[in-house]
Amino acid sequence: MSMTGRCRMAAFGLAVMTAACGASESQQAGEQVTPIKRAELPPNEFFPVELEATVDALVAEMNANPIQPMQMVVLLKELDGFFAPIATGANRAMGELGVTGNVLGPNTATENGPTSQELQNQQIRQAVADGAQGIGVSPFDTSNAAALDEAVANGAHVVTLDTDASASQRSLYVGSFHGDAGGTAATTLLSMLPPPPGTVLIHGNVTADWADGYARTQGAQGVLAAAGYTPLVSQAVFIGDDAFDVEWMRSQMVAADPPVVGMVGLFNISYRCVMAADAAGTPDLPIVAFDFDPRTVDFMRQGRIKATHTQRQYYEGYLVPYILYGIESIGLDATRTILRPLMEDGVSQVNVGIDVVPSDKIDDYNDFLASIGSIQ
Structure with a gap:
């Protein structure tokens, strides 16, 4: 990683810590006193202009409404490898939003114990029991649908990412088409x-x-x-x-x-x-x-x-907390309306797109990943 990349990473880490501290203080007071403010990114040819503009529009609408604390959790299949940038994006978004939340991977499945799917179902149910109003999930397969439906029935907003559970009652899917x-x-x-x-x-x-x-x-x-x-x-x-x-x-x-x-x-x-x-x-x-x-x-x-x-894993993770907060703050229909530029069906699927990286642009792309704290 270049020195520039390391500096950007350090700045990103400081920004997230500052946002998280602000969230804690405001929630102790029972409300968030400052509007949502996103961290600015340096210009780069890989900057996803339409996607970023859509998030800005969502933030503007949320800021026009009463801002309130929210509890959420994002559940991933893993926290490293392919999923590490997703975790980075989700943590960054929660810090910017000032919500109470975390990103979790499943507990390790054992030969004679619960499967990864069963462990994730336990996490979903525990999130509901802990009072989470929003749950982002990267489901393993259709065996997670029933737990997702239970969460919705208990009043939680549910958004899937990376992989979908289209047969469930989840509100939206976020990922690549x-x-x-x-x-x-x-x-x-x-x-x-x-x-x-x-x-x-x-x-x-x-x-x-x-x-x-x-x-x-x-x-x-x-x-x-x-x-x-x-x-x-x-x-x-x-x-x-x-x-x-x-x-x-x-x-x-x-x-x-x-x-x-x-x-x-x-x-x-x-x-x-x-x-x-x-x-x-x-x-x-x-x-x-x-x-x-x-x-x-x-x-x-x-x-x-x-x-x-x-694949834009970072943006999969980054969008989910914003969408969950949008559903809680301005409602599902209003959130869908703002997200429509990213939705082919206009109803349930949000496309983060993909990046095309020519062989002579490797270093430029690495610089972009460093700027968002998402080195792969």
Whole structure:
């Protein structure tokens, strides 16, 4: 991290601590005496203008109404790795809002004890028992829906993030629209391909059991097929080391007809596309990837991966407390109206979008992540 990045991180930490102290003092007095004020971010080409403007509009409307204390909790599958920037964003937002709240990961599941899903259900019920008026949840699967419905029935506002529980009574979902994200990745690759015909290998997901991965894959397939290419999906294998997954991609590539002219990886193990291209004897194939794994970044610096597509985890976490507070302060319908620029359906899904990071913009993107305290 650069010295500039470290300074920004220190400034961010001080701002959050100051906001949190202010929240504690005001809540001891029974009310929040100052309007909500967001921390300013330095300009950067990756600054999400529409998303930030939408949050500003939400804050302006909330500040026009009586400001009051609120208790909330954000429950994540983990607190490190992919979820660390989500926790950073949620903590920052709660500090700015002056609410009582925290971010929790699940207790560790044991072989003979409760599952991670059951532990999360316990956390949801405990949050309600503790008086939380707002609950943000990254649910594991449909087994969490009943606990979410119980929370809603007991008067809590519930917003899901990263993964959805659309069959539950949650008010809104905040995250990437995975079909759009896959389509964006394919669109990035199109400008690098020779004219069709040609096969494009997609390192994706072929079954609907994992809905988000399947939607992302379907999005990429649709864009490539519409452009005249033959999409070939290689099922990403997350269990074990790289070798099996790379060999499976290689075997499909050498058998492809028409020949493979490009590759798009849709998950954090996208760096394996480079290894598969080498194994197939086609090291010059254009490749685009997903997420910001250090190995993906290394291949980008080498010019082997031309661009990657990153989910805005920080903004997933940052938006949820603001939305929960908005629902409590100005109501769900008014909150939806303000969020509409980010909602394709206008009802229940808030799209944080994704960042497209070309290989020559790695350092600029790292500077942006440092400015929001979200180094990945």
